[in-house]
Amino acid sequence: xxxxxxRSASALLLLLLLLGRALTFELPDNAKQCFHEEVEQxxxxxxxxxxxxxxHYDVDCYVEDPQGNTIYxxxxxxxxxxxxxxxxxxxxxFCFSNEFSTFSHKTVYFDFQVGDEPPILPDMGNxxxxxxxxxxxxxxxxxxxxxxx
Numbered sequence: 001x002x003x004x005x006x007r008s009a010s011a012l013l014l015l016l017l018l019l020g021r022a023l024t025f026e027l028p029d030n031a032k033q034c035f036h037e038e039v040e041q042x043x044x045x046x047x048x049x050x051x052x053x054x055x056h057y058d059v060d061c062y063v064e065d066p067q068g069n070t071i072y073x074x075x076x077x078x079x080x081x082x083x084x085x086x087x088x089x090x091x092x093x094f095c096f097s098n099e100f101s102t103f104s105h106k107t108v109y110f111d112f113q114v115g116d117e118p119p120i121l122p123d124m125g126n127x128x129x130x131x132x133x134x135x136x137x138x139x140x141x142x143x144x145x146x147x148x149x
Contacts, residue, residue: 022110024108034096038092043085043114045115046082048082057106060077060096064095065088
């Protein structure tokens with residue numbers, strides 16, 4: 001592998017590590033699985049999850065702060081999102097539970113992001129793009145749609 005390719009691979013790996021953690025895992029029936037993440041005080045974090053296979057596509061989920069306080073709890077959800085700004089520094093725990101199911105295992109996908117997501121492109125906030133430009137700003141006007149009656 002050449003130097004340029006090695007630098008590109010290293011940059012991609014670093015980018016993946018900085019952006020957060022995404023994981024898909026099996027959650028057996030009558031089981032609970034917890035994950036842990038160190039978060040600095042004042043830093044925003046978010047958890048997005050979705051049950052992608054199994055039973056009624058539902059799990060219980062909760063998030064605890066480093067002091068053991070539950071800051072998020074939902075039961076029998078197929079998917080959800082939770083965003084929070086850490087009030088204290090420490091290890092936050094988020095758990096998925098399928099303890100209510102006696103015969104149906106689940107496959108769960110989650111994405112845990114710490115910190116504000118950087119713009120996709122450098123200097124993106126200062127540029128007009130197709131996604132930020134108003135349709136009314138177009139120099140050509142699209143005629144109204146005529147529907148026969």
